[in-house]
Amino acid sequence: QVQLVESGGGLVQAGGSLRLSCAVSGRTFSTSTMGWFRQAPGEERDFVASIPWNGGTTYYRDSVKARFTISRDNAKNTVYLQMNSLKAEDTAVYYCAAKTSQKYDYWGQGTQVTVSS
Numbered sequence: 596q597v598q599l600v601e602s603g604g605g606l607v608q609a610g611g612s613l614r615l616s617c618a619v620s621g622r623t624f625s626t627s628t629m630g631w632f633r634q635a636p637g638e639e640r641d642f643v644a645s646i647p648w649n650g651g652t653t654y655y656r657d658s659v660k661a662r663f664t665i666s667r668d669n670a671k672n673t674v675y676l677q678m679n680s681l682k683a684e685d686t687a688v689y690y691c692a693a694k695t696s697q698k699y700d701y702w703g704q705g706t707q708v709t710v711s712s
Contacts, residue, residue, distance in 0.1 A: 597621035597701040599691050604706030607681055611710070615676040617691030617703055628694040629667060629674040633687035633708075640690065644676060658684070683712040 603615040615631070630645040644655045644665040653665050664677040674691055686709050692699035 597623055597693055597695070599693060599701055599703035601689065601691050601703045601706040604689060604708045606709045606711065609681060609683055609710055609712045611681050612677070612679045613681065613708060615678065615689055615691075615706060615708075617674045617676075619672045619674070619691075619693060621701075623693065623695045624672045625669040626695075629665075630692045630694065630699055631665060631674075631676045632690045632692060632699075633685075634690070634705075635687040638687075643689070645694075646674065678708070681708075681710045683710050686710050 598620045600618045601615060603613060607613055626648045628645055628647050631643040632640050633643050634640040642656055643659060644663055646653045646665045646667050650667055662680045667674040688705040688707050690705045691703045693701040
């Protein structure tokens, strides 16, 4: 059983920063690609960033490149999303997910990020 718990969301002014954390239970964390996704009201869930099991090549959606950084600490079973220069359009529920097979098959419950302009 794999469980993911996000934390670190909240209300921040435009231009501010937040750091999201996702604590993962289960033995698969250190061998899984981890991802962050977000879903704004009335919209579909979108990919934000991903990081492979060894912390190698990371990927980002274009709109967050140079502002967001994904990282992981396998010793702590935790993945992070550092978000800087936040914009109103970053407002969404943010989810972390684990890819243990060919798709993201485990998801957290989400954490709300609200950016006021």
